[in-house]
Amino acid sequence: MLFDVDGVLLDSVSAHRRIWNAWADLRGLHTESVWRQTFGRRPEDTVRDVAPHLDPAAEREVLNGLMRREGDAFPPMEGARPLLRALRPEVWAIVTSGSRLPVHERFERAGLPLPKVQVYGEDVLHAKPHPDAYQLAATRLRIAANRCVVVEDAPAGIAAGKAAGCTVIAVTSTHKATQLPGADAYVSSLAELRDRLSPLTSGGPFTEDTSTPSA
Incomplete structure (x- = not known):
């Protein structure tokens, strides 16, 4: 199995939705378009697809910071x-x-x-x-x-x-x-x-x- x-x-859906919405807002991206690309994928891969002009490794650190705010969610x-x-x-x-x-x-x-x-x-x-x-x-x-x-x-x-x-x-x-x-x-x-x-x-x-x- x-x-x-x-x-x-x-x-984790609610917490991840808050994280990705916050990140999309920070980067001026359409939240729904970003959200649809997140399921089952590494954050870096999502970033490459929705924001190819950004550095995936750097954005992963931003996302990690947003995730830490979620605590026990x-x-x-x-x-x-x-x-x-x-x-x-x-x-x-x-x-x-x-x-x-x-x-x-x-x-x-x-x-x-x-x-x-x-x-x-x-x-x-x-x-x-x-x-x-x-x-x-x-x-x-x-x-x-x-x-x-x-x-x-x-x-x-x-x-x-x-x-x-x-x-x-x-x-x-x-x-x-x-x-x-x-x-x-x-x-x-x-x-x-x-x-x-x-x-x-x-x-x-x-x-x-x-x-x-x-x-």
Whole structure:
């Protein structure tokens, strides 16, 4: 199991929206246009796309400063704690475009366990939507990518998981199902996801959803 973090395990959408809106205002950019480019991606990659005239590394420092103001505004998603605690430690990893230190701090505050295998945006040359991060996580777990299930909430992450050869489950926490094409299954919550992951928790088959996604 390869989990994205923001929007999947941590409820970070509101805080990230405030951060990106503040940054867009500082740089005189259209907030909605910027926001649409942020999901599942490294901040530097978003900056390159929305403001190619700016230095991505310098702007990352500005964004980090805005993020520090948010403090504890990153609670766990409903159902995250029981789901992760039910999984065997050797069968899951986190794969995020975020950075190691902030994720560690937020998981500690949220009371979420950290797996042994963790892949961050700085660990790969090409972040999501490229497959590198998910391929690296599979390698570190010593499991073939085609035997891994990716849990994502964003188009870039779904594209990355599919390109890596994984099965992808989309959680409709930040996007409607119709905005997440390409996933192999769709769930509305982590509680529903836990039911589907019974082979890794309490036993029973994983049932793939082949129905047409609803809005």
